[in-house]
Amino acid sequence: MRHWVNLALLFLFATLVLTGVAVFLLPFSQTTTRLHVVSGIVCVGLVVSHVLGRIPYMKTMVSSRAKPIGILTKLSVVLFAGILLAGSLSAWQPSQWVMDQSYEARKRLEIVRASSLAGFVHNTDHSLWVVRQSNSPNSGQLAVHLGFSSTLDKLPVAAVWAESTTGTMIETLYLDESLAYSDSVDSTGSSAPVRRSDVLPIWRHAYTAVTGIDPDGNLDGMTGATQTHQFALDPYLETGKGNRFVVCVELNQPADPNEHWTDSEWGQPSLLYTALIDVDREMPHAILELTGHGVVTSGSPSESAENSDTDADADADADADADADADADADADDSSFQSAGTIQYDLDSITTARNLVDLFLAKLDRPTKLDRPAPELSR
DSSP, X not given: OHHHHHHHHHHHHHHHHXXXXXXXXXXXXXXXXXXXXXXXHHHHHHHHHHHHHTHHHHHHHHSTTSOOOOHHHHHHHHXXXXXXXXXXXXXXXXXXXXXXXXXXXXTTTTOOOOOTTEEEEEEETTEEEEEEOOSOTTBOEEEEEEEEOTTOSSOOEEEEEEEOTTSOEEEEEEEOHHHHSOSEEOOTTOSSOEEHHHHSHHHHHHHHHHHOBOTTSXXXXXXXXXXXXXXXXXXXXXXXXXXXXXXXXEEXXXXXXXXXXXXXXXXXXXXXXXXXXXXXXXXOEEEOEEEEEEEEEESSOHHHHHHSHHHHGGGGSHHHHHHHHHHHHHHTTOOOOEEEEEEEOOOTTOOGGGGGEEEEEEEEEOGGGTTSOOOOOBO
């Protein structure tokens, strides 16, 4: 049994090292984190079991008959532990340099996190609740239900955010894990880099407009953050003040082509669903309706040029329109997608992508209903 425990501890130690390095250097992954945590728990259990089996030896070590440990050895151990603890807590070098090499530090501008008051829970395999709580007694609680078609094998990537009635983003409530920790997106079968702006262009554009952080994780000097903008939904959730805002959901399911969007890898563009929330309205529910779709302005299928507002503006000049169509055809084979944040409201070219959604519903609970326990949420 002792040999089995020793080998198991060796295996768990190697697992903890590998997953620890992955957590430190790579974007967050639930799979890696789960493996790291489970291995740590099992390792602690085996260590406790090992120590319990060595109790007689421990008693001998602390007994008066045991060979005394020198005072210098004791002091050196205490000093080593004290320096290690103080250096880590006070960010002394080289501990701070080590932390600066972590993924969190290197990519901090790319990482998108929702408010600590926002969370989500999967109540079924094809539905998701996104809940934005509030600490203010005069504010309501916003819940957004994302119900997808039960026929889907894989859910679309999605972002949920709130914006003002003038179109300015207030707060991101939810962003799919595959997009939250890096602007580069893993895309099997794609030879070119894929970014958030290719997958969810509307959300990406709105996020850049209020934060000033471009897709490269740099501060955009041309856009810049809105200095007077409040990145919190709490003031909008207060009742009795005539507050209104818009809940937006953008989703995308690549590889769903149709006769208008023929690119087999990308297929139809991202879809935008919206609902106007009137905080003082008696009816607490609002259904999110299909409002528009994202626009890919470079490297898209030639059909996308016919469906975008930008290309439609070229109709004023026949020669320019012909040149634009020629450029679009030439770019159809270019796999470098540069997406704009403009919204296309003509939905005639959207076909099967409409079937991705079963029901998107926003629900605003009044402050008097906040006394009941909140659901257990993932953050």
